[in-house]
Amino acid sequence: MKTRLNCPCGEHIEGTDEDDLIAKTQAHLKEKHPGHEYTPDEILFIAY
Template sequence: MKTKLSCPCGEWIEGVDEDDLVARTQAHLAAAHPDLDYSRDEILFLAY
C-alpha cells in the first residue's frame, strides 16, 4: 500500500491509506497548484 508522496514543490504528503493519500494530494493540488489535475492512478503512480 502506498501512503507517501513528495510533491515537486517540496510538500510531503502522507495518508493513513491510499484513499486518504489521494484525498490529501488532491486537496494540496487544489490549494497550491489549481492548474494541475491528477487522477487517482496518476497520484498512486507517483506515491510510495
C-alpha cells in the same frame, strides 16, 4: 499500500491509506497548484 508522496514543490504528503493519500494530494493540488489535476492512478504512480 502506498501512503506517502513528495510533491515536486517540496511538500511531503502522507495518508493513513491510499484513499486518504489521494484525497490529501488532490486537496494540496487544488490549494497550491490550481489547474493541476491528477487522477487517483497518477497519484498512486508517483506515491511510495
